Structure formats: C-alpha cells, structure tokens
Amino acid sequence: MENKERKIKLYLSVVFPLGLGALIWAFYRFPIDKINAGLIALSIVTVFFSSYLRIQLPRTKIHLTVSDALIILSLLIYGGEVAVLLAAFESCFTSLNFRRQGISIKTRTVLLNIAVAALAAWLTTALVRTGFGAAETVAYMESDTSLVAMVIVMALTQFVVNSVCVAIYVSLKSEKTIWQVWNEYCFNALVMYFTGAILAGVVVKALYPINIFLFAVVIGFFAIVYMTYRRYVDDIRETAAKAEQSERERAEQAEKHIEELQRHIAEQDRIGEALRESKERFRHAAFHDSLTDLPNRNSFIEMLKFALEKHKQNPDFNFAVLFLDLNRFKTVNESLGHSIGNNLIQCVGKRLRELIRDDDLLARFGGDEFGVILNNVKDTDDVVSFAQLINYKFSYPFSINGREIFINTSIGISFGSAAYDEAEEVLRDADIAMYYAKDHKKNYEIFNQTMHTRAVTLMQIETDLRYATERREFYAFYQPIIALDTMELNGFETLIRWKHPQRGMIPPSEFIPVAEETGLIVPITYWILEESCREMMRFQRRTPAGKPLFLSVNLSSKHFAHNDLVERIQEITIKTGIAPQTVKLEITESAVMDNPEKAIAMLNRLKQIGLQISIDDFGTGYSSLSYLHRFPIDTLKVDRSFVSTMEDGSENGEIVRTIIALAKTLNLDVVAEGIETIHQLHQLRILGCEYGQGYLFSRPVPLDEAEKICEDRGRWQNVIPNNNPASVAQNREFTHLRIAK
Ligand code: C2E
Ligand code: MG
Ligand code: MG
Secondary structure, eight states, X not given: OHHHHHHHHHHHHHHHHHHHHHHHHHHHTOOGGGOSHHHHXXXXXXXXXXXXXXXXXXXXXXXXXXXXXXXXXXXXXXXXXXXXXXXXXXXXXXXXXXXXXXXXXXXXXXXXXXXXXXXXXXXHHHHHHHHTSOHXXXXXXXXXXXXXXXXXXXXXXXXXXXXXXXXXHHHHHSSSOHHHHIIIIXXXXXXXXXXXXXXXXXXXXXXXXXXXXXXXXXXXXXXXXHHHHHHHHHHHHHHHHHHHHHHHHHHHHHHHHHHXXXXXXXXXXXXXXXXXXXXXXXXXXXXXXXXXXXXXXXXXXXXXXXXXXXXXXXXXOOOEEEEEXXXXXXXXXXXXXXXXXXXXXXXXXXXXXXXXXXXXXXXXXXXXXXXXXXOSOOSHHHHHHHHHHHHHHTTSOEEETTEEEOOOEEEEEEEOOTTOSSHHHHHHHHHHHHHHHHHTXXXXXXXXXXXXHHHHHHHHHHHHHHHHTTTTOEEEEEEEEEETTTTEEEEEEEEEEEEEXXXXXXXXXXXXXXXXXXXXXXXXXXXXXXXXXXXXXXXHHHSOTTSOOEEEEEOOGGGGGOTTHHHHHHHHHHHHTOOGGGEEEEEEHHHXXXXXXXXXXXXXXHHHTTOEEEEXXXXXXXXXXXXXXXXXXXXXXXXXXXXXXXXXXXXXXXXXXXXXXXXXXXXXXXXXXXXXXXXXXXXXXXXXXXXXXXXXXOOOBOHXXXXXXXXXXXXXXXXXXXXXXXXXXXXXXXXXXXXXX
C-alpha cells in the first residue's frame, strides 16, 4: 500500500515539473501580438464549451470531444504556446466542472490532468517544429500533403502522451498493468484524436483562403454532421434505454413470477402440511378411543397380531390377553347419568394405565370393556397376580364429581399359543373367560377349552331359539304345589321345556339366560302364560268351587323394561277367561332389585288387576329384608337349596324356620321348593310351612299327566301315615328341639 503510494508520488514528481516546465515555456514565449478577436473567441470556446460538446460512441467507452480538435486548431493557427496554455486551461476547467457535478476528483488528479495536457501539447509542438517547422506556417504555406502528415503526427503525439501518462497513473493506483489499462481505457481515444486532428486540418484549410463562405459552409456542414450524429446517438441511446427499460420490466415480471411461484409452492406446502396433519388426526382417531384416548379395538388387534406372530417365531416369548368388563356399570350409567358414567370410564382407564408396563398395551373396546396385552409373561402366576392387582386397585372407590363410586371388574384371561391362527381368536377366548367369570361371580377366570365348547353351544342355542317358537318346540310342564296341612293339590307351577329337534329336551337353566339376553324371553313368557292359563281354565272348571287351582308362572326381570307388561298380561287373562286372582307371577328378588322403583310400580299395577305375586328362590338373592315390606307380594318361595340341606341339622334348617317366621310376620304365604324326602316334608309341616313342591310329590309333568293329577287331588294324603294336626304338633316340637340342638 505504502509502496504503491510511493510510486504514485514518484510518478507525479516527474510529471508535475515537466508539465510546469511546459506551462512556463508557454507563458514565457506567449505571442502577445497574435491576440485578436479570433484567438479570444477560440480560447473561450475551447476552455469553457468544448467539454460540453462531447458525445459517447454508442456501445463503446469512447467520448468524442471537440476540445482536442480545437487545441490542434489553435496550434495550427496560433502556434504551440497558445495550444499549451489552452490545453492546460481546458483540462483545468473540465476537471473542476466534473467536481462541480459531484464527481469526486482529487486535486492531485486535477493537477496531473493539467500537467499531462500541457506536456502533450508542448511535445506535439516540439515534434512538429522539429519535423515541419512552425505549424502555423506549414498550415498556410505548405502543401496539403505536409499538412496531412503534420496533422497525423499531431494526433499521434497527443494521443500517445495523453494515453500513456494516464495509463501509467491508473495502473499505479490499481492492480492492473499499464498495458491492460491502456488497452481497456485509452486505446479507443485514438479515434477521437484523429477525428479532432482531421477536423482541425479541414478548418485551417477552410480558413486559409479566407474564404468566409467556404468556412461557413464547412462549419455548417460540421454542425449538421454533429447534430445529425448527436441525434443518431441520442436515438440509439433512447433505443438502448428503452431496451434496458423493457429488459428491466421483463426482469421485474420474471421476479414477480418467481415470487408468485414461491407463494404458490408455499401454499402447496401449507396445504400438504394441513393434509398430513388431518391424515395424522384421522389415523389417531382410527386407532384411538375418543373418550379415554386409549388405543381402541383396532390397534389392540394389530398389536395382538404382532404378539402372536412373535410368539410363533420365538416360543420363549409368551403373552397373555386380559378382557375386562365392569360389573354393574349399566346400573351406574342409568342411575347416575351418562356424564358420570363417562367420567367413571375415564377414571377406570387412568387407574388401569398406571398398572401397565411400557411394553404392555391397554385398550378400550367401547362401553365398559377394556383389554390388556401383557407381553413377556413368565407363567400363569404372573398373569394371575396382575389380575389380582387390578381387583385390589378396584377395591378403592372412584371419586367422581364429589361422589364415591365403587365398581369392580370381571376379568377373562387367555394365553397366546401357536394353536391360534388369528389374533381375534385369542381375544375371543379371553372374552369367553370373562363371561364365565361374570356368570360365576368370580373376579377373574382363565380360559379353558370347556368354556369354548360351552360358548359355541350357547351360540347355537341362541340361533335355534329364534326358530323355536314358530316351530312349536316349546312345551309347558306342570309341577304340582301341595297344601302341606291337607296334603291336597293347591295348584301348579308352569315350567317351560324346549324339545330341540336334534338335542332333545333342553332344561330351562340352559336356554332361559340366553333368551333373557337376546330379549326372546318376552314372547316366550307371553306364550307360556297364555298356554298355561288356557289349560288351567280347563282344570279349574273340573275342580270343586271354593277350592280353585292356582297357577304359578315365572316372570323374568327383563319384563320390567317393557312398559306394556301389565296390559299384555291383562289381555291374556281376559282372552283365556282365567280369574286373575288364581294366577301367581313368580319373580326373583334380584329381578326386583335391578330397578326397585320401576319394578315395585309395575308389581303394584299387576296387583291392582288382581294377580298375585310370589318371590321365587327367596333367600338366595339380595336378602333385601329392608325392602321386603315395600314389595306388594303374597307369597315367599323358600329356595330349594335350603330345603334340600335342612335335615342334616345345618344352619339352613334355621334359615328355613326364619323365612317361615318372617312370612308369617308379613302375613305372606310360604311355599317350600325342592321337597324330596319325607323327612323334609315332616320338618316343613312342623315349621308350619303352608305349601310345598318337589320330586317327593311329582316332577314337572306334561299336560296329560297334570290332568290326571287334577283328577286325583288328594293322592298324597297317604304319604303321611298319621295325617292329623296333633301328630303334626308333636313332630313340630321334636324337630324344633332337634334343630335347636
Ligand atoms: P324355579 O322357578 O325355581 O323352578 C323350580 C325348579 O326346581 C324347576 O326346575 C323344577 O324342576 C326344579 N325342582 C322342583 N322340585 C325339585 C326337587 O325336588 N328337586 C330338584 N332338584 N329340583 C326340583 P326347572 O324346570 O329346570 O326350572 C329351572 C328354572 O328355570 C326355574 O326355577 C325358573 O327360574 C326357570 N324357568 C322355568 N320355566 C320358566 C319360564 O317359563 N319362564 C321363566 N322366566 N323362567 C322359567
Ligand atoms: Mg319358579
Ligand atoms: Mg325357585
């Protein structure tokens, strides 16, 4: 940097004195006698206006100015001294003018321009004087050839000195070589010098004969040429500007286009992102339960497929499936409302989630059903402890809206095995085991093949049951009920039988629960009620007046969900003509307790139309003694499990005694079920049980046999040898002591 500056200074220290010398020389030798109007005019035009008369050659860096032409002209007319001074002044004025226009030019550059201009003019003068003599003389006197040669020398000298000096200075300031600078910036100026020199030569020739007319024509000609050229240049510049403008517009257009395209791409990206998000949401919804946000059945099955496949490939990997169902959830939902029900499900989900390990899966299938896949289980105990843990955790209440709710689960367990073809089968078996657990009131149950067979049978029963009514496969069987004091027939309980075309007689315990679950129990009950009422009417007609036969018909809890129950039963009694007072409807305690308010209301209405109500299997259900007085009932039927075991002195005997005492307090009749032995009969008679039913008297029999029983109502009076009240009292005493013991 410093080195560069040093070189520039060195260069200037050479050029400045030379330029100054030229100027001193010009001043010193200035021909004052030559000052005239022409010189003054020429000086003014050269110094002050020539730089304005400048044109740039289109698409080049060449600027044509008349200043050089005028300096050569001044040299030709007035000699070198005038030319040196004019060149210096013109250069000074032009530089300062540039500065005034805002172009930054250092003072030393201005001084350099002046020095170079003076030096170039001086050297030109010196060369011409040496080669041709005084230029002003040659121009006027000598031949045109000498003038041309001289003018060429002038142009060349001016060009060389000016261009070389400038190229050296620029190259010192930049990184470029002198040659590069000269070639790039200065070479083109050659044209300008030649044009200027020729112009000057022509002007001198025109002035020489002092032919004003010719001079005017020449000036006019050049003026026209200049104007035409200027116009031409302006046109070109305008065209170039227009082209540049339209180029710019096109570029702007293209830029706009690109922006629009980018916006479009961004919009596409946004839409893509939104699509991806909504796809993600749909995916989530497809595999999750909306209430608990747990995986749903679909994702459970997917996971299960994966686990099964893994087990098949690696038998050391064992897994288990747990099917969970909340007990009595329906009751919570119906009594406390669906919103609390939903909250409960969410809390159950949370509590279960806390028990699950990271590599296990908990899912909600819907309703109150949940599923768990336990991966990497060691043995059965492992899974059983997990089921027990769930039950333990569920022994604590759930707090919902400030209310404490107790709920527990029935759990079915199945184990992954290579014998399964499909994942759904593993889940199905856990489901079967869960139902088994529920039926047997157990907390959990592990699946076994018997359950499956049973489930298949049940399914078959369900299918066949749908056709049983129309195929007339149901039969009403009748079991006599005996008045224990007189040992006379009191009535019959109707018990349904299903004669299956392939499987023969199917007991009600096998198909009644299925019928209840499928809702088929409703038409079945109406059928058997109508059937037995009709038959009982026939029996009643044959029995003596005052001792009408009673008919007991079992009523399922499902009927309480049907509001038209009372109307339908009334229709049947009217249709068959039976006296409603002789019809007893048997219901279990739990049937009433499922929805006590509704059931009690319905029972009241049934009583209003004259029917009697009997509580069946009393003692096995809720033991809802507190409710009992609210039930509009007439009879209690002691469950046969108490009767069958009362004789071995167990506490069941005490229970039977208590039930009979309770019935008497509430002013209800008592019927003992399942009397099989004479001993049981004796005991019941002693306890004051009024009615009895059991194999000791008769099994449930078909219609024709029932008819025969009807015809011989006192046939059991021989069963008790001493059938008189005194012996009964004696026996009662004895039995009482025995039981008390
Ligand atoms: P349930 O109403 O308690 O009927 C008495 C059951 O005890 C009958 O069984 C009867 O055969 C049986 N039984 C009577 N005496 C004895 C005995 O001395 N020893 C033994 N071991 N059993 C005796 P069944 O006919 O199999 O009916 C079973 C249950 O099915 C009935 O119990 C009742 O709950 C239901 N059921 C029967 N028929 C109908 C019906 O038409 N509708 C409804 N809803 N349920 C019915
Ligand atoms: Mg019954
Ligand atoms: Mg019963």
